[in-house]
Amino acid sequence: MMKTKKGLTLGILVMVVFSLILSACGSNNNSSSSNKVGEKAVDEIVFAMPTFNAIPEDLSKVTEAINAITVDKIGVKVDFKLYGPADYAQKVNLALQSGDKMDVFTTLGQFTNYVSKNQLYPIEDLLAEHGKELIEIVEKDFGPDFLKATTIGGHTYGVPVNKGMSLPISFVYNADMLKEIGKTSDDITSIEDLPAIFEAIKQKFPDVVPFGPINVNPSDTGLINYIKGTSKIDFLTDTSGIGVVVDGDGQVVNLYETDAFIDGVKMMNAWFNNGYLQKDAATTTITSTELMASDRLFSYMGGYGGMEAASSISAQTGKNIEMKRIAPFYFDTNAVNSVSWLVSSTTKVPEAAVKFLNLLYTDQQLINTILYGIEGEDFIKVDEHHVKFPDGKNANTVSYTAMLSTGIVGSESIQYQFEGINWSDVELKLKENKETERSPYFGFIFDPSPVKTQISAVTNVVNQYLPGLVTGALDPETIIPKFVQALKDAGAEAIIQSKQDQLNAWIAEQQ
Numbered sequence: 001m002m003k004t005k006k007g008l009t010l011g012i013l014v015m016v017v018f019s020l021i022l023s024a025c026g027s028n029n030n031s032s033s034s035n036k037v038g039e040k041a042v043d044e045i046v047f048a049m050p051t052f053n054a055i056p057e058d059l060s061k062v063t064e065a066i067n068a069i070t071v072d073k074i075g076v077k078v079d080f081k082l083y084g085p086a087d088y089a090q091k092v093n094l095a096l097q098s099g100d101k102m103d104v105f106t107t108l109g110q111f112t113n114y115v116s117k118n119q120l121y122p123i124e125d126l127l128a129e130h131g132k133e134l135i136e137i138v139e140k141d142f143g144p145d146f147l148k149a150t151t152i153g154g155h156t157y158g159v160p161v162n163k164g165m166s167l168p169i170s171f172v173y174n175a176d177m178l179k180e181i182g183k184t185s186d187d188i189t190s191i192e193d194l195p196a197i198f199e200a201i202k203q204k205f206p207d208v209v210p211f212g213p214i215n216v217n218p219s220d221t222g223l224i225n226y227i228k229g230t231s232k233i234d235f236l237t238d239t240s241g242i243g244v245v246v247d248g249d250g251q252v253v254n255l256y257e258t259d260a261f262i263d264g265v266k267m268m269n270a271w272f273n274n275g276y277l278q279k280d281a282a283t284t285t286i287t288s289t290e291l292m293a294s295d296r297l298f299s300y301m302g303g304y305g306g307m308e309a310a311s312s313i314s315a316q317t318g319k320n321i322e323m324k325r326i327a328p329f330y331f332d333t334n335a336v337n338s339v340s341w342l343v344s345s346t347t348k349v350p351e352a353a354v355k356f357l358n359l360l361y362t363d364q365q366l367i368n369t370i371l372y373g374i375e376g377e378d379f380i381k382v383d384e385h386h387v388k389f390p391d392g393k394n395a396n397t398v399s400y401t402a403m404l405s406t407g408i409v410g411s412e413s414i415q416y417q418f419e420g421i422n423w424s425d426v427e428l429k430l431k432e433n434k435e436t437e438r439s440p441y442f443g444f445i446f447d448p449s450p451v452k453t454q455i456s457a458v459t460n461v462v463n464q465y466l467p468g469l470v471t472g473a474l475d476p477e478t479i480i481p482k483f484v485q486a487l488k489d490a491g492a493e494a495i496i497q498s499k500q501d502q503l504n505a506w507i508a509e510q511q
Contacts, residue, residue: 041075042076047080115152191326242496
């Protein structure tokens with residue numbers, strides 16, 4: 001039997017007793033998944049969530065508060081697990097492989113891998129019965145057909161997180177430096193305007209890098225996402241770039257042979273040669289936030305929903321940061337299913353798991369307890385939509401907060417926002433979910449299993465060449481032909497053909 005935590009909320013739960021295992025408890029219950037709380041039979045689930053905040057040693061108080069809600073409303077008791085982002089996938093996979101209890105977890109970009117390993121429970125029938133409210137809120141916030149992104153072979157294996165998923169590319173910059181060179185945001189209308197600004201920054205601030213990568217990933221100058229939006233590129237759920245469709249023409253091609261990619265890396269190479277990027281841009285481990293905070297970086301490109309991200313970056317860096325959108329977003333399947341909530345194929349209580357998912361997306365008290373902890377102790381309500389830390393407290397000194405996980409769990413439209421965030425920005429993000437252009441192949445999910453050996457080989461090639469190309473450090477005229485040939489030698493054409501065959505079959509099924 002599973003141990004039941006002590007100290008459950010008195011007003012909800014009078015006593016805790018262990019139940020004997022009875023088949024009458026339901027066909028999906030077993031000794032590790034059901035018991036009784038007072039006179040109420042409950043199912044037990046393990047809910048594993050990634051957090052980007054510090055993990056407290058004792059989660060019992062928050063777990064009790066969660067269960068005060070879930071036991072009362074849906075008869076489900078939650079064993080709440082928190083893991084850091086570096087450990088999350090490993091901890092979940094270990095549980096799935098060892099047979100340890102794991103019921104509800106998230107993808108973090110691994111959706112197709114979990115499906116290919118038969119580690120997910122098909123939930124379409126259970127959603128129809130127990131997820132009506134979930135479907136209603138996501139259709140309202142995102143639009144219809146959102147479950148196409150997590151449906152393969154007629155089976156739905158997850159629910160995409162309900163948040164602002166349209167992430168247009170913005171140019172993020174130090175507004176004080178821009179003013180010092182006599183420019184304003186009105187002078188930034190497209191990416192073609194940036195070299196003149198970089199040159200002025202270089203002359204005025206010789207110790208400042210005009211443009212840098214968005215984070216510690218050396219291949220992320222924002223270029224790939226930029227050309228994805230401007231050229232309407234569908235990556236067909238495989239982010240390697242081997243096999244994409246450009247502008248909905250139905251032809252699967254190698255991204256690295258397209259005009260969009262070649263022109264993009266030529267632009268970056270020109271920026272690099274003009275001294276607009278660090279000489280070690282392809283290998284640096286220093287984040288843009290660190291560089292901006294120390295007045296060593298002027299700008300970068302990144303994808304952000306809404307218009308308020310600059311305020312957060314300003315708070316992190318202590319600088320006056322602004323941003324200007326310079327490229328649209330383009331919805332393909334991977335943009336939606338990369339963060340989805342799933343039910344394990346090993347679950348003994350799939351019905352309880354889906355009931356919990358339904359509540360996770362629709363119950364304001366539950367989601368904000370999970371994110372912010374205990375009201376009055378970990379956070380204080382400011383108004384209908386906003387919270388703050390108690391006086392004298394911050395994210396590092398409260399007993400519990402998972403506030404940085406707001407974008408990967410539940411529904412953003414019922415989450416509290418931290419004081420200072422404009423609520424209209426949340427409404428804007430949800431509006432843009434429905435207005436952003438979608439690929440005609442939205443819902444197509446590539447099965448990589450027929451070419452998994454080739455994918456492994458080409459991934460190694462991409463990792464070898466791409467960082468130097470997208471940061472401008474390598475000459476595209478000489479390197480791209482070598483890059484493309486190395487990809488062909490590693491099996492790129494087999495991947496492209498497999499994708500084309502699968503896409504053709506998917507298109508035929510839609511008609």
